[in-house]
Every structure is written in structure tokens, then in C-alpha cells.
Amino acid sequence: MTTDVDIEGVILGGGCSGLSLGMQLARRGSRRRVVIIEPRTEYGDDRSWCFWASPDHGLARRTTRQWPEWLFGAAGRSPIHHRCEHAPYQYLRARDFYAEAGAWITADPNIELRQGTRAGAVHRSGDGVAVQTSAGMLSARWVIDTRPPGASAQALLYQCFEGHEVRPSPATAPDPYRIELMTDMRADDLGFVFSYVLPLTRERVLVESTRFAPEPVAPARLTADTEALLDARGWRGAPRERTERGVLPMGLVTDSAPETAGIVRAGIAGGGLRAASGYGFMRIQEWAHSCAEHLERTGRPLGHPPEPLVRRVMDRVFLQAVRSNPERAADFFLGVAGGLDAAAFVRFMTDGARPRDYLKVAASLPPGPFLRAVMKPRGGRE
Numbered sequence: 256m257t258t259d260v261d262i263e264g265v266i267l268g269g270g271c272s273g274l275s276l277g278m279q280l281a282r283r284g285s286r287r288r289v290v291i292i293e294p295r296t297e298y299g300d301d302r303s304w305c306f307w308a309s310p311d312h313g314l315a316r317r318t319t320r321q322w323p324e325w326l327f328g329a330a331g332r333s334p335i336h337h338r339c340e341h342a343p344y345q346y347l348r349a350r351d352f353y354a355e356a357g358a359w360i361t362a363d364p365n366i367e368l369r370q371g372t373r374a375g376a377v378h379r380s381g382d383g384v385a386v387q388t389s390a391g392m393l394s395a396r397w398v399i400d401t402r403p404p405g406a407s408a409q410a411l412l413y414q415c416f417e418g419h420e421v422r423p424s425p426a427t428a429p430d431p432y433r434i435e436l437m438t439d440m441r442a443d444d445l446g447f448v449f450s451y452v453l454p455l456t457r458e459r460v461l462v463e464s465t466r467f468a469p470e471p472v473a474p475a476r477l478t479a480d481t482e483a484l485l486d487a488r489g490w491r492g493a494p495r496e497r498t499e500r501g502v503l504p505m506g507l508v509t510d511s512a513p514e515t516a517g518i519v520r521a522g523i524a525g526g527g528l529r530a531a532s533g534y535g536f537m538r539i540q541e542w543a544h545s546c547a548e549h550l551e552r553t554g555r556p557l558g559h560p561p562e563p564l565v566r567r568v569m570d571r572v573f574l575q576a577v578r579s580n581p582e583r584a585a586d587f588f589l590g591v592a593g594g595l596d597a598a599a600f601v602r603f604m605t606d607g608a609r610p611r612d613y614l615k616v617a618a619s620l621p622p623g624p625f626l627r628a629v630m631k632p633r634g635g636r637e
């Protein structure tokens with residue numbers, strides 16, 4: 256084990272954020288001695304990340320699928336199609352990301368991934384920071400904490416989903432060139448629910464049922480949702496290759512100050528997810544890039560940038576309106592999708608919206624529920 260004195264920084268959590276930062280430091284040939292603490296002893300193929308990006312981004316080599324076209328739909332409403340060639344929707348499988356990040360980190364003698372180790376309390380100690388771990392104390396100049404948010408953290412809505420990669424029969428396979436981003440949109444006793452369907456190849460489809468609910472939804476209910484969706488598509492008996500599930504806090508209030516000297520929160524608990532969508536992968540990549548650059552230049556870590564005011568307010572109001580009016584949420588999403596062309600929609604989803612895009616979004620939404628959401632104290636129901 257490395258002696259503490261050698262360590263400049265400790266990253267708590269070797270998931271998306273921790274590995275992304277490790278990879279960025281390695282890519283820069285950083286000489287800073289960094290240890291990543293991760294409880295997992297093995298990385299599984301536990302998720303996939305999708306995002307909009309230009310086709311030549313830093314992980315393009317590992318991105319196995321992209322689609323220029325996506326669909327929104329709800330029963331009884333006209334579906335909305337978007338097509339955007341320059342920023343297609345892209346699919347990166349967790350095992351490919353872990354392999355890429357792992358290869359960079361393993362090749363770098365200054366970065367050590369300590370698996371099978373769990374971090375505990377973190378506190379300031381002299382000029383540095385001390386971290387309790389299951390393998391003893393570590394001290395370093397700085398700590399970046401990417402562990403998931405604690406139980407006390409509260410979100411406005413929870414995005415809860417379960418899905419499977421299945422192999423449907425050729426007769427029931429979907430159009431391989433177009434994804435269903437949000438279809439079958441509807442509301443029930445638990446809130447807003449929709450389907451997410453990605454045709455990965457002609458033979459393999461990722462099928463997920465997703466909920467936006469005011470409280471995390473019980474796993475058994477998510478399983479029932481997914482089985483019902485598979486049934487409806489004629490895919491219930493199709494061979495299953497992989498399963499993924501998640502509960503993502505949308506509009507999270509973090510349970511700690513964002514930054515104290517030498518200690519930075521990053522990843523989901525540090526504001527890594529976009530509140531209104533739950534997308535975080537590309538935001539985390541951008542943070543990792545900026546943080547590595549900042550560390551190299553100043554020797555100090557960097558958190559996620561603060562959310563610009565307009566986006567913060569719009570996302571909060573949107574989530575509040577969905578939370579208060581789940582039965583109207585399909586109209587809200589169809590309104591946004593129909594009010595923006597594909598390129599503007601991509602800008603909106605990738606934090607690049609222009610003032611005109613925001614005005615279009617505002618004009619495409621019914622004023623009543625949104626004005627009430629503006630007035631609503633955080634989290635209230637109508």
C-alpha cells in the first residue's frame with residue numbers, strides 16, 4: 256500500500272465521475288499522485304450511457320451505436336419525430352467505458368485504483384484532508400468525493416427505471432434506425448410513466464419502463480412495469496441478455512456544502528445530473544476535463560460549475576409542474592418536443608440552449624400549471 260505522504264489527492268468512488276477524472280489525469284500525463292477508492296472488486300456491465308454529442312467526442316471509439324432520429328409519443332396524440340445528423344443520440348455500454356478508463360488508469364503509474372476499499376468519514380487535518388477507509392486512514396492535500404448522495408438528500412422527482420436488453424423475433428423487431436425516447440407517455444397512481452426503447456442492432460433491443468415519481472418506486476413495481484411493456488410489444492419471451500435499473504434524483508438538494516477547502520463533491524451528489532432530465536454522462540465528462548485541467552494548473556480540485564440561473568429556475572419549475580400534474584406531463588413533454596426543432600432540442604438537452612430556445616419552450620407550455628409551479632414551495636403538490 257502507498258504511504259500516505261505520497262498521495263496528493265484521493266477520489267472517493269471509482270464510478271463514472273471518479274474514473275472519468277482518473278482517465279483525464281492519465282491522458283494529460285499528470286504527475287500528481289492520486290488514489291481512487293472503490294468498494295467494488297469487479298466492474299459489471301451494469302448500465303449504459305446515452306447522450307447527444309458530435310460524433311467525434313473523446314469516447315467515440317467506445318461508442319457502439321448512434322441514431323440521428325428519435326420519437327416522442329402518447330396514446331391519442333400525434334407522435335413527434337426529431338432528426339439531427341450533426342449531434343446524434345449515442346450509446347456507450349458501461350463495460351466499454353470501464354475498459355477504456357481502466358486502461359488509461361492502469362497504464363499510469365501515478366494513479367492507483369484501489370478496489371475492494373470503502374471510504375468513510377472525511378475531515379480536515381492540518382493542511383490536508385484525512386479519509387477513513389476500510390483499509391485504514393489516508394491523508395492527502397485534497398479529496399474529491401463522488402460517492403452517491405446520502406439518504407438525507409432530497410429530490411423533487413425520482414427517475415426510476417428498469418430495463419432489459421432482449422432479442423426479439425425478426426417479426427417483432429423495431430425499426431433499427433430510430434429510437435423511442437419517450438413513448439407510451441401516461442400517468443397512473445404513482446405519477447408519470449413512459450417507455451424508452453433503443454434498437455441496438457437488428458437483433459437486440461434495450462427496453463425500459465421509466466417513471467418520474469415524487470418518491471423512489473419499489474423495485475417490484477418497476478419490474479411489473481417492464482414486464483407489462485415487454486408483453487405489450489410481444490417481447491416477454493424474448494431471450495434477455497442484460498438488465499439495468501436505477502433511481503436518479505432529479506432536482507437534488509445536496510446534503511453538504513458544495514465545497515470546503517480541499518474537499519469537493521462531484522458526480523450526482525455534486526450536481527452532476529441535469530435536474531430536468533436526469534442526464535449526467537456528458538456533464539460529468541466535461542467536469543472531469545475541467546477538473547483535471549484545473550488540478551494540473553493550480554493543484555486544487557474543482558467541483559461542477561454552478562447551474563446558470565435561467566436553467567436552474569426553468570428546470571425547477573418544470574419538475575415542479577410535472578410533480579404536481581403527472582396527468583398533464585405527456586402534454587408538457589410533447590409541447591417541448593413540438594416547440595423545438597431537433598437541433599434546438601439537442602441544445603436544450605446538452606446545456607447549450609439559447610435565449611430563443613428558452614422562449615420557445617416557455618411558449619409551448621400551458622401557462623396555468625407553470626405559473627402555479629413558480630409560486631409553489633419546493634416539493635408541494637396541487
Ligand SMILES: Cc1cc2nc3c(=O)[nH]c(=O)nc-3n(C[C@H](O)[C@H](O)[C@H](O)COP(=O)(O)OP(=O)(O)OC[C@H]3O[C@@H](n4cnc5c(N)ncnc54)[C@H](O)[C@@H]3O)c2cc1C
Nearest residue numbers: 268269270271272302304305373374501522523534535536
Ligand atoms: C442504470 C443507469 C443508467 C443511466 N443512464 C444514463 C444515460 O443514459 N445517460 C446519462 O447521461 N446518464 C445516465 N445515468 C445517470 C448518470 O450518468 C450515472 O448515474 C453516473 O454513473 C453517475 O456517475 P457518478 O460518478 O455520480 O456515480 P456512480 O457512477 O454510481 O459512481 C459512484 C461510485 O461510488 C462508489 N461508492 C459507493 N460508496 C462508496 C464508499 N463508501 N466509498 C468509496 N466509493 C463508494 C460506487 O461503488 C460507485 O462506483 C444512468 C444511471 C444509471 C444508474
